Amino acid sequence: MSLHLQPVRIATGTPDTESQLVFADGFLVAVLVRLSDDHGDMAGMWYLEAGFGPVEYSFPPTFTNLDEAQAWIEQRLPGAPHSL
Amino acid sequence: MxxxxxxxxxxxxxxxxxxxxxxxxxxxxxxxxxxxxxxxxxxxxxxxxxxxxxxxxxxxxxxxxxxxxxxxxxxxxxxxxxxxxxxxxxxxxxxxxxxxxxxxxxxxxxxxxxxxxxxxxxxxxxxxxxxxxxxxxxxAAIFREWMTSMGRRPAYGRIAHLFCEMYLKLEAVGLAAEHRCTLPITQTDLADALGLTNVHVNRTLRALRGDGLITLQHNTLIADRWDELTEAAEFDPTYLHLENRAAG
The missing domain is CATH 2.60.120.10 (Jelly Rolls)
Incomplete structure (x- = not known):
């Protein structure tokens, strides 16, 4: 399982525009958004704006950096050591 | 004691x-x-x-x-x-x-x-x-309204609806007037009450403020445009069954 990131700008309708599409083996599995200065203590963190399939999550988490976000996503994908 | x-x-x-x-x-x-x-x-x-x-x-x-x-x-x-x-x-x-x-x-x-x-x-x-x-x-009627909000209202309407509800409840017992009330809750409380994330609550509060519907300062909510707020919330106060509510 290898993840591939592709930077995009996303229209959240807020200053949270810096985003990364996350692909796993060519499939889009998540959209991560970097939180803008609007978010105070959370500014600069990465938010799971959308997740697909096993990455869909009813309580979308926020990550300190992209490495942490990718580790979380990888763990939820089939083939991960602790996948469902 | x-x-x-x-x-x-x-x-x-x-x-x-x-x-x-x-x-x-x-x-x-x-x-x-x-x-x-x-x-x-x-x-x-x-x-x-x-x-x-x-x-x-x-x-x-x-x-x-x-x-x-x-x-x-x-x-x-x-x-x-x-x-x-x-x-x-x-x-x-x-x-x-x-x-x-x-x-x-x-x-x-x-x-x-x-x-x-x-x-x-x-x-x-x-x-x-x-x-x-x-x-x-x-x-129970309030629970029904919350269920409806969480299941079917977008975040903007959901937060607006809760604000309308809390204002009217406070007004009914003489603790609020002129579309201004205390709101001593955090964004995390709002998120936990409305099934949203902190990020979504923060964005939505900014949108509500940006649209001029509310002001939030020092734990006080001011509904600057009450009618528009109730409209955004699709708020009908019937479910609160208040006896002597002053007109909006």
């Missing part, structure tokens, strides 16, 4: 009940003579917990409280917010095991009323029992 009557504290309960029904002089006197034990509690403290079998009910005199449940991974769902005059665990009078918890949100002053005193009151005054029943039915 022994229970003693405290008419001043109990006037908050009278005010609440009179916001939803009429009390006779005799009924009012009986309520004001209830034995109570007043206690000041810090913020974020449990008052009763899921699984408890309380022998008293908790009347909020000052501050805010919330009912909640904890689900997997420690995530909290806030089920309702409570303000002075509310008895959030009134149901423990007849449903003996708590199926959720009740905690303070802010520093809170509460009055504990023994179940036996409430049972005696409702036996002697069936109309008071009917008013408590009415209160629990309104409680």
């Amino acid at each position: 022994p229970s003693a009557s405290n008419p001043h504290a109990l006037s908050m309960l009278v005010r609440k009940l009179e916001s939803i029904a009429h009390l006779s002089d005799e009924e009012r006197e009986a309520i004001l003579s209830l034995p109570i034990r007043v206690q000041a509690l810090p913020s974020r403290q449990d008052i009763v917990r899921e699984g408890d079998r309380p022998s008293q009910c908790c009347l909020i005199l000052d501050g805010w409280a919330c009912r909640y449940k904890i689900v997997g991974e420690g995530r909290r769902q806030i089920l309702s917010f409570h303000i002075p005059g509310d008895i959030p665990d009134l149901q423990s009078l007849h449903v003996h095991t708590m199926d959720h918890s009740l905690a303070t949100v802010t520093k809170t002053t509460v009055a504990f009323i023994p179940h036996r005193a409430l049972l005696d009151l409702t036996t002697r005054f069936p109309n008071v029992a009917a008013i408590f029943w009415r209160d629990t039915l309104i409680d």
Whole structure:
């Protein structure tokens, strides 16, 4: 399982525009958004704006950096050591 | 600590009940003579917990409280917010095991009323029992509205709806006026109450402010454009069943 990131700008309708599409083996599995200065203590963190399939999550988490976000996503994908 | 009557504290309960029904002089006197034990509690403290079998009910005199449940991974769902005059665990009078918890949100002053005193009151005054029943039915109506919000309203309408509801509840017991009220809750509280993330709450509050509908400052909510706020919320106050609500 290898993840591939592709930077995009996303229209959240807020200053949270810096985003990364996350692909796993060519499939889009998540959209991560970097939180803008609007978010105070959370500014600069990465938010799971959308997740697909096993990455869909009813309580979308926020990550300190992209490495942490990718580790979380990888763990939820089939083939991960602790996948469902 | 022994229970003693405290008419001043109990006037908050009278005010609440009179916001939803009429009390006779005799009924009012009986309520004001209830034995109570007043206690000041810090913020974020449990008052009763899921699984408890309380022998008293908790009347909020000052501050805010919330009912909640904890689900997997420690995530909290806030089920309702409570303000002075509310008895959030009134149901423990007849449903003996708590199926959720009740905690303070802010520093809170509460009055504990023994179940036996409430049972005696409702036996002697069936109309008071009917008013408590009415209160629990309104409680259920509020739950229906929250369920509708969480299932079908977008975040913008969901937050707007809660703001309209809390303002009218506070106004009904004389704690708010002119579309301005205290709102001593955090963005995390809002997220936990409305099934949203902190990020989404923050974005949505900015949108509500940006659209000029509300101002939030120092734990105060000002509904700058009440009509537009109610419109955004699709807010119809019928479910609160307030007796003497002033027109919007």
